[in-house]
Each structure stands twice: as structure tokens, then as C-alpha cells.
Amino acid sequence: MSDELSVNEYRQQRIENMEKLSEAGYPAFGEAFERTDRLDRLHEQFELEKPVAACGRIVAMRKMGKLAFAHVNDGSARFQLMIQRDVIGEDAFKAFKLLDLGDCIGVQGAFFLTKTEENTIAVKIWKLLSKSLLPLPEKFHGLSDVETRYRQRSLDLISNPEVMDLFKKRSKVMREIRSYLDQRDFLEVETPMLQQLAGGAAAKPFQAHYNALNVDVFMRIAPELYLKRLIVGGMDRVYEMNRNFRNEGIDRTHNPEFTCLEIYQAYGDMRSMQTLIQGLFLHIAETVFEKIEFEWMGHTIQLQTPWKEVSYHDLICEHLGANWFELDEAGMRAIAEEREVGLEDVMSAKEITHEIYDKTIEGTLIQPTFITRLPAELVPLANTCADDPELVDVFELIIGGKEIAPAYSELNNPLEQRKRFEEQAKSDESAIDHDFLTALEIGMPPTGGMGIGIDRFMMLLTGSDAIRDVILFPQLKPRG
RNA sequence: GGGACGAUAGCUCAGUCGGUAGAGCAACUGGCUUUUAACCAGUGGGUCCAGGGUUCGAGCCCCUGUCGUCCUACCA
Numbered sequence: 334m335s336d337e338l339s340v341n342e343y344r345q346q347r348i349e350n351m352e353k354l355s356e357a358g359y360p361a362f363g364e365a366f367e368r369t370d371r372l373d374r375l376h377e378q379f380e381l382e383k384p385v386a387a388c389g390r391i392v393a394m395r396k397m398g399k400l401a402f403a404h405v406n407d408g409s410a411r412f413q414l415m416i417q418r419d420v421i422g423e424d425a426f427k428a429f430k431l432l433d434l435g436d437c438i439g440v441q442g443a444f445f446l447t448k449t450e451e452n453t454i455a456v457k458i459w460k461l462l463s464k465s466l467l468p469l470p471e472k473f474h475g476l477s478d479v480e481t482r483y484r485q486r487s488l489d490l491i492s493n494p495e496v497m498d499l500f501k502k503r504s505k506v507m508r509e510i511r512s513y514l515d516q517r518d519f520l521e522v523e524t525p526m527l528q529q530l531a532g533g534a535a536a537k538p539f540q541a542h543y544n545a546l547n548v549d550v551f552m553r554i555a556p557e558l559y560l561k562r563l564i565v566g567g568m569d570r571v572y573e574m575n576r577n578f579r580n581e582g583i584d585r586t587h588n589p590e591f592t593c594l595e596i597y598q599a600y601g602d603m604r605s606m607q608t609l610i611q612g613l614f615l616h617i618a619e620t621v622f623e624k625i626e627f628e629w630m631g632h633t634i635q636l637q638t639p640w641k642e643v644s645y646h647d648l649i650c651e652h653l654g655a656n657w658f659e660l661d662e663a664g665m666r667a668i669a670e671e672r673e674v675g676l677e678d679v680m681s682a683k684e685i686t687h688e689i690y691d692k693t694i695e696g697t698l699i700q701p702t703f704i705t706r707l708p709a710e711l712v713p714l715a716n717t718c719a720d721d722p723e724l725v726d727v728f729e730l731i732i733g734g735k736e737i738a739p740a741y742s743e744l745n746n747p748l749e750q751r752k753r754f755e756e757q758a759k760s761d762e763s764a765i766d767h768d769f770l771t772a773l774e775i776g777m778p779p780t781g782g783m784g785i786g787i788d789r790f791m792m793l794l795t796g797s798d799a800i801r802d803v804i805l806f807p808q809l810k811p812r813g
Numbered sequence: 814g815g816g817a818c819g820a821u822a823g824c825u826c827a828g829u830c831g832g833u834a835g836a837g838c839a840a841c842u843g844g845c846u847u848u849u850a851a852c853c854a855g856u857g858g859g860u861c862c863a864g865g866g867u868u869c870g871a872g873c874c875c876c877u878g879u880c881g882u883c884c885u886a887c888c889a
Contacts, residue, residue, distance in 0.1 A: 343823055400846035448847050471838050472826040472848045480881050536889065581888055623870065812880060
């Protein structure tokens with residue numbers, strides 16, 4: 334990096350140490366090392382005087398005249414090493430003292446217990462596996478500068494165990510999502526990320542150029558239209574959990590590439606999705622976190638099912654008065670003002686209602702809540718309710734005051750879908766995905782569909798208030 | 814988009830009224846056989862984010878920019 338000069342002194346000292354070690358018979362970048370087991374499992378297998386081989390990165394060292402202690406970490410746990418001059422010999426001990434924090438070593442020895450009863454390996458042989466040329470962050474405060482943590486995630490993972498733990502949990506969450514769905518006959522599929530039409534959502538796409546075909550392509554904003562093609566094709570339960578890309582701003586809850594789980598179940602509807610998501614979330618909570626209560630921004634969220642369900646109509650009446658929907662526009666505007674919700678002059682009654690919902694009601698729904706029967710205007714791609722064509726058969730799952738997952742009884746009427754695309758495209762014929770419409774005309778069974786933002790789900794589960802904390806390499810501006 | 818705040822040694826941070834740049838850890842030298850934020854003695858280490866301005870003199874005051882954090886707005 335460009336700041337190489339500023340760490341030159343430290344780097345130079347370490348290069349000198351590396352050369353001395355090499356001369357003493359410890360080449361700097363050694364070969365693979367056979368260990369008895371990972372360090373976390375060595376703690377479980379601890380048995381006094383049992384022979385053991387272990388390796389890891391040196392994260393702490395306390396060297397004395399004829400004795401030294403060190404802690405190594407292999408990403409699973411820390412383990413203490415004890416090195417005695419009279420055991421390993423004068424030369425090996427002298428060489429050991431040339432090691433720096435950050436170096437990776439392998440040792441052979443035997444389990445040993447110190448006075449303070451800490452699991453330790455009494456070292457008989459050690460090997461240098463990799464020399465670190467750069468200084469590690471300070472051992473006590475660690476690395477806390479937020480920007481450096483995001484830009485140099487390697488260092489963050491090495492010096493902040495809770496960060497390592499969070500990302501291990503994220504990996505397990507994704508594994509358990511797959512396991513839960515696979516067990517229920519859902520097929521994981523991969524659909525195009527490079528698309529000639531970026532459909533399935535309303536968002537600005539990233540653009541790229543495909544040289545071989547000389548065509549412009551878009552990074553996908555959603556996999557929806559392809560997953561539905563698969564439903565038409567007879568893959569009657571499919572899901573995809575992968576990246577979507579939206580060419581929009583970055584803030585605490587938005588990263589331009591984000592991971593989304595989309596699930597479609599043929600012969601099902603919004604109700605099937607309701608059952609599925611409750612089971613899925615409970616499974617994740619129990620298997621990965623071993624609890625069903627989560628602390629989130631000062632609230633305790635209870636995941637015990639069944640979750641609360643309320644229709645949009647009833648929810649509004651509950652908060653804004655039973656006669657809300659009988660009010661005229663002036664009456665609604667008066668209540669909006671009372672609640673300090675800013676409105677635009679052109680807003681319809683439905684838009685006013687939704688604005689107040691967005692600003693003052695949604696945030697109060699801390700416990701998991703399904704909001705059902707939304708006005709059709711708000712959700713263009715869902716089937717209407719059988720008993721009321723003004724409403725759509727969908728839910729919005731709200732947890733911790735945030736939308737976590739929308740689910741639809743998917744629109745499968747190809748004529749209606751065509752009409753809505755045409756309205757949306759406003760006479761731009763090229764913006765309509767005709768292949769998708771053709772698939773719908775072949776006939777899509779009634780289908781329940783759902784989308785879950787995995788990053789925001791992780792925020793909820795880990796109590797993080799920034800999406801960057803749950804994404805290993807969040808998007809940042811280039812440094813000047 | 815608007816506003817507030819921040820950037821000083823490898824890391825974590827102090828820096829008074831504008832007057833020679835500080836601490837702890839880390840590093841280096843020496844000592845030390847049960848340490849664990851090891852300890853003791855000594856030494857070295859700075860483009861004070863960048864650029865401009867005011868001033869005899871700027872880490873500090875003013876302007877511009879970069880990156881980040883928070884608030885707010887927008888988007889989904």
C-alpha cells in the first residue's frame with residue numbers, strides 16, 4: 334500500500350528477524366503442518382501430558398530469560414504455549430525469541446497445566462510456518478477504528494474475536510437456511526446475474542458491457558422473473574440465495590450488493606410462506622443461536638410462534654381511530670399534522686394513510702407481525718384477495734420495527750401481468766420481458782413467493798445497527 | 814442532497830491561551846524459569862488527512878478538498 338513508508342521501520346526489523354531465523358534453520362515460509370486438531374477442539378481433548386501438535390498465529394508473547402509463554406490463535410480459539418530453554422535447547426530458544434506477534438508457527442509437545450490452571454502446551458519442537466512483516470494492532474484495545482476495520486477485514490478478524498464469531502454465525506445461518514429448505518423439497522438454483530433486462534423489482538441497475546456479444550447487460554436487481562420461469566417449468570419448489578445489485582446510495586441499511594433469499598412454492602400462496610418463514614426463523618434461532626429471544630436496539634424480540642397477524646385495515650384503525658377510513662381528506666391531513674407527518678399536496682387518501690403508517694406505525698411493531706391484505710396500489714405484482722379486488726393477498730413481516738420479508742400470492746394471470754408491465758414501461762416495448770410473459774402464458778400454477786434480505790436478517794439476529802457490520806467486505810469509497 | 818462531528822507514532826488516545834510533539838501498548842537493547850494487559854532499566858519512533866490562507870510563529874484559527882461517523886432527506 335501507499336503507506337508502506339510509514340511502517341518501514343517495523344517492516345525492516347521484521348525482515349531482519351526473518352533473515353536471522355532463516356540462518357538459524359527456520360525458513361520464513363514453511364510447508365504444511367500436521368496438527369492434532371483445531372485449537373478449540375484441543376481444549377476439549379485436554380489431557381495432562383498427552384502428546385499434541387498444534388499451530389496458529391502468535392497473538393501474545395511473554396519472554397523471559399530461560400522461559401517464554403505465547404498465545405496462538407488459529408481462528409477457532411487461543412491456546413497457550415510454554416517454551417523452556419532447557420527443554421528445547423539454547424539455539425531453538427534463542428531463535429524463538431526472534432519471533433514477532435503475527436507470525437504463524439507450529440509446535441509439537443505435550444499438554445501441560447500452569448499454576449493458574451490454564452491449558453497449555455509445553456513445547457518440544459517448533460517450526461516457523463509464516464513470517465508476518467507487519468505489526469499487529471495493540472493487544473488490549475485491539476483495532477477499533479471503524480474505517481480500518483472495514484478496509485482491512487483481515488486485521489479486524491485477527492484482533493476482534495467477536496467479529497470472527499459474527500461471521501461464523503452468518504455462515505451457519507446460510508447453511509441452516511439451505512438445510513431447512515432442502516429438507517422440505519426446495520431446490521436451490523442459480524439464475525443469471527447478468528441480465529439484458531433488469532426486472533423483478535423497481536431499482537436502478539448497474540450496467541456492464543459484454544464484449545463477445547457486443548451488448549450492454551445489467552447486473553440483476555432481483556432473480557424473481559427467472560425463478561418464476563422455473564416454477565412454470567415444473568420445478569415446483571425453488572429458492573435462490575445470492576447477491577442482488579442496486580445502483581443506489583450507501584447508508585446504514587443499504588449496501589449496493591446485498592444477499593437476498595427468494596423462495597417460490599407452487600400450489601401454495603401467501604399462507605404457505607407464512608408457515609415456512611416462522612418455521613425457518615425458529616430453526617435458525619434454535620440451531621445457530623440456541624435461543625429464541627433477541628436483544629435489538631433496547632428491545633427484546635420474541636420469536637416464539639405463532640406470530641401476530643393483523644390486516645392493514647385493522648392496524649390503521651387501531652392506531653388512527655376506528656373511523657379513520659370514513660374521514661375525508663381534510664380530516665386525515667389534520668391527524669397527520671398532529672402526528673408531525675409531512676405530506677405533499679397531491680397525495681390521495683390512500684397515500685396519506687400509508688405515509689402515516691410508514692412514519693409512525695411500522696416502527697412500533699417490535700414483535701414479529703404479519704401485516705396482511707394491503708391496498709392493491711401498494712403492491713402491484715400480487716394476486717388480489719378473493720373477497721375484495723381492492724386488496725392483495727400478501728403479507729409484510731415486520732420485526733423490530735423494520736420490514737424483514739414481504740410475501741405474495743404471486744400474480745399468475747398473464748394478461749393482467751402484461752397490462753401491468755405495459756403501464757410500468759410506458760410504451761417502451763424493449764423494457765418488457767416478453768420471454769417471461771411467454772412463460773406465464775404457458776401457465777404458472779398458483780404460487781406463494783417470498784423475499785428475505787439476509788443482511789438485514791443478520792443485523793436483527795446479531796443486534797447490529799449497521800449493514801456493514803454483517804458484510805465482510807462492505808462497499809466503501811476509494812481512499813484518496 | 815442538507816447539517817453536526819472526527820482524522821495526531823504500527824495500535825488506542827491526550828495535546829491547555831497560537832510558542833520546540835506527548836502517554837500506554839507495540840518495536841529495539843540489556844536483565845529475568847509458571848507468565849498471562851508479565852515485570853525492571855534504557856533507546857529509537859511523527860508528511861499532526863491533503864492543499865491553500867492569516868500570523869514573527871499553526872496540530873490548534875480561516876477557506877477548499879478527501880475519507881469516515883452520526884443526524885436528516887431521498888431511494889427500496
